[in-house]
Amino acid sequence: MSDPAILSQTAAPGPRLVEIDIQGMTCASCVSRVERRLGKLEGVSASVNLPLETAAVTVPAGITDQQILDTVKATGYTATLKSPAFPQHDAGPHLAPAPRPGAAQHGGGPAPSGQDHLAHGGNAATLRPRLVLAAILALPVLLVSMVPALQFPHWGWVAGILTLPVVTWSAWPFHRAAAINARHFASTMDTLVSIGVTAAFLFSAVELALDPMMTAHGTPMNGEHAPLYFEVSAVVVSFLLLGRYLEARAKAKAGDALRALLTLGAREATVLRDGVELKIPAAELAVGEIFVVRPGEKIATDGVVTDGASAVDTSLITGESLPVDVGVDDAVTGATINTSGRLLVRATRVGAETTLAQMGRLVSAAQAGKAPIARLADRISAVFVPVVLAVAVLTFALWLLLSGPVIGAGELQAAFTAAVAVLIIACPCALGLATPVGLLSGTGRAAQLGILIRGPQVLEDTRTVDTILLDKTGTVTEGRLSVVDVVPLTRVPAAELLRLAGTVESHSEHPIAHAITAHARQQTGGAGLLPELTEFTSAPGGGVRAAVEGRTVLAGRTGWLEENGVELSAADRAALLEQQQRGSTAIWVAVDGEAAGLIALRDTVKAGSKDAIAQLRELGLHPILVTGDNAAVAARVAAAVGIAPGDVHADVLPEGKVEAVRKLQAAGATVAMAGDGVNDAAALAQADLGIAMGSGTDVAIEAADLTVMGSDLGQVSTAIALSRKTLGTIKANLFWAFFYNAVGIPVAALGLLNPMIAGGAMAASSVLVVANSLRLRRFGR
Structure with missing residues (x-):
């Protein structure tokens, strides 16, 4: 379907999900504005992700895609419909969000050059020349302004000339965004930066124009510092550009896990047609076709072995290091690697329906979502920038008011310095990055470990879970009776x-x-x-x-x-x-x-089940075994893995598993349920946290909140630990973002913070938030 056709279509009956790319957002205030504006359309709700520069919009019947795009554009940003990396077919409501443009198609391939949807306010490539120019010019301006020994006759004019390209061309992204928002009677982080930098430069230029001979003799005649702030403008712009440049690079690393996941698929497949082997692009495989997989090759798509036997390396998908033996009638997963024998495989899923494609959509959906804790940041950012502007004006006025009846150059200089420092220190960039970058790193690392987190709400759920019900067959035991x-x-x-x-x-x-x-x-x-x-x-x-x-x-x-x-x-x-x-x-x-x-x-107990249950206890969870099997079998398995006899429920029907969950919930427990079969699906849906073993059925996986792609129970404890770690990282990010502003603004208003230091601190806060999130990439190593 062409772009015009897509844009002119009306909504299908019932709500649908529309994904859009948004360019021009720079902070939490931008996110809040877009969400509020879209929310004013009847029946529309939106979740906007700052580092991914995307929005997932739930749209009712009667609202067209073009109306959504026009609404975003009316807010001051550029919006385009997201081109899905995977055709979506009937993937189900939980699998709707697709990875961002630039992600590889099925079969692998790099992202198109020049696209970086993780970089708000510009990607690393576009920011680099502006940063280099700013740094080259800001250094001599800083030295000559701050070191009297380096000051020469008329150095102020030289500093002003060197600063001009910095506050115009290098700082253009800030000015442009501020102007766009101003046209819509709105303000964001860029408003604060643009006003602060421009005010410092113009104040200095006016002072120098009124007294052209101010620096004619190098150091002023009275020995005091000249009331020029060219170095503030130049250094603040340099710091902020450096911060954004480092953010862009760090956030690209945070998205590496998803990009790696999406490029795992095989590029080609060898199909068997009329007894003849023929190489075709993997994306052209059809359901039911027989394809050949030789030793060392990737399995092109999900299927069932029809001939041959081999060991398959599934570590890229499941996180498990040991190869899995497969033979006739065994299912195999696309993107896994055939290590030994030649296999003939009948394709059962292709394109958007493959396990790899669904993993990509689940991870992307989780990264694009918004944890409940992030709503606090959104509510604050909605009023943050206007309040900061008011505080800056009030700071300037109070300094002049308290300076006495006679306002001299020194008093004016102090009031101006304090007001500019308030503007610079208060930029809420770190606040907007705190949650999404944490999610980006955490869910990406989870995908590398073979763990799929369905959405941000799951992180909150894992924190409160205190009881876990474990299905026996296929979860605690091998499931291969x-x-x-x-x-x-x-x-x-x-x-x-x-x-x-x-x-x-x-x-x-x-x-x-x-x-x-x-x-x-x-x-x-x-x-x-x-x-x-x-x-x-x-x-x-x-x-x-x-x-x-x-x-x-x-x-x-x-x-x-x-x-x-x-x-x-x-x-x-x-x-x-x-x-x-x-x-x-x-x-x-x-x-x-x-x-x-x-x-x-x-059945036999899985080798790692006993250790996994011990790890669950260390995480504060109370493990309970529940099974449809008889009491004698259940007791034998429970004894082998260290579950007390009183925590075993045997001869339980599917509705009995649901009832067991409900009874525990009624007793005040927050319950997780881990299972892998159709008979576990209802209990997985009923539990506060449903955990599906990826070796199980699609019905169980669809009903779960969290899926471990392997069959090892140890991945369940790892999933819960990583989810809690991710939530903890997000909370730490939000705390330091709030703390930074809560402390920085009063200190700046009291005149105790130089604007240059404020600019460096503001840039550092964003970089630190991203760096803190990147620590999740080392989880489990």
């Missing part, structure tokens, strides 16, 4: 019982079903020997039912059989109890309304 026994209870032979069970379970997504089907295929000599089935139905946490060769076959829990009218004798129940006492998970198989036998399976 294996059949250890087939127990016939009627005349149906064990081999036939296994064949029927494998057939009816072949359409289920549950790990137990996968284990039974795999064992049945292995015992019968291959996938083609399992018969066809019809009338398949599934009940999460209960079981499955289907018609196989004219017979009705059920497989599942005791309750599932009873719901379907199957009566269990005392002997049948005794056989079940015997298997449970052995620590096995036993699944009933019924044929034509009669219990035909049991299939016993066992």
